[in-house]
Amino acid sequence: MYKGEADWTLIAKVKENPRITMPIFGNGDIDSPQKAVEYKNKYGVDGIMIGRAAIGYPWIFNEIKHYVATGELLAPPTIEERVEVCKKHLLRSYEWKGPVVGINEMRRHYANYLKGMPNIKEYRSKLVTLKEIKEIEEVLDEIVTQYSGYDFERSAIELINYHEHCPV
Numbered sequence: 001m002y003k004g005e006a007d008w009t010l011i012a013k014v015k016e017n018p019r020i021t022m023p024i025f026g027n028g029d030i031d032s033p034q035k036a037v038e039y040k041n042k043y044g045v046d047g048i049m050i051g052r053a054a055i056g057y058p059w060i061f062n063e064i065k066h067y068v069a070t071g072e073l074l075a076p077p078t079i080e081e082r083v084e085v086c087k088k089h090l091l092r093s094y095e096w097k098g099p100v101v102g103i104n105e106m107r108r109h110y111a112n113y114l115k116g117m118p119n120i121k122e123y124r125s126k127l128v129t130l131k132e133i134k135e136i137e138e139v140l141d142e143i144v145t146q147y148s149g150y151d152f153e154r155s156a157i158e159l160i161n162y163h164e165h166c167p168v
C-alpha cells in the first residue's frame, strides 16, 4: 500500500504555490494531538487527515480537536468507552459483512481497542477465536467488569507499516 515516512515538504510546496487556491490537507504519520498541531503549523496546511492512528482508536479526532481548542490533552478513554465503541464496531461489521466475514474482520481490531491493558492476552485469544457474536459480546462485557476503573496511561499510538503487515 505504502511504506516509509510521509514527505510533508511536498505537501507544503503545493500549499505555497500561489496558483493553488483550494484548501490543502496533509496526511501521513500523524499519531498524536501534538504532532497534528506541529505539522499543521510547520507545513501551513488547511487541515489534516488521519489514517492508521484512528484504527482501534477513533478518539484521536476528538483529542486533536480538544488540543487545538484548549492546548490540553484529554484523558484517555475508559474501558467502558473503549468496549462500547468496540461492540458498536463489531455489530456494524456483523450487519454489513455478515456473521462469518464480519466477525473474522473484527479480529484484527481487538488488540488496538484493548492496547496497554495488563494480562489481557487470554481475553484477546478468546475474542479472536470465538465465532458467535453473543459470545464475543459476553467476553467484552466481562472485560469491562474485570477492568472497570483501570487507569489507562497515555501511550503512543503505534503506526503499523501496512506494506509489511497489511491486515486488509
Ligand SMILES: Cc1cc2nc3c(=O)[nH]c(=O)nc-3n(C[C@H](O)[C@H](O)[C@H](O)COP(=O)(O)O)c2cc1C
Pocket: 001, 027, 028, 029, 030, 049, 050, 051, 052, 053, 159, 162, 168
Ligand atoms: C486500512 C487502510 C486503507 C487505505 N486505503 C487507501 C486507498 O484505498 N487509497 C489510498 O490512496 N490510500 C489508502 N490508504 C492510505 C491512507 O489514505 C493514508 O495516506 C496513509 O495511511 C498515511 O496516513 P496515516 O499515516 O495517517 O495512516 C489506506 C490506509 C489504510 C491504513
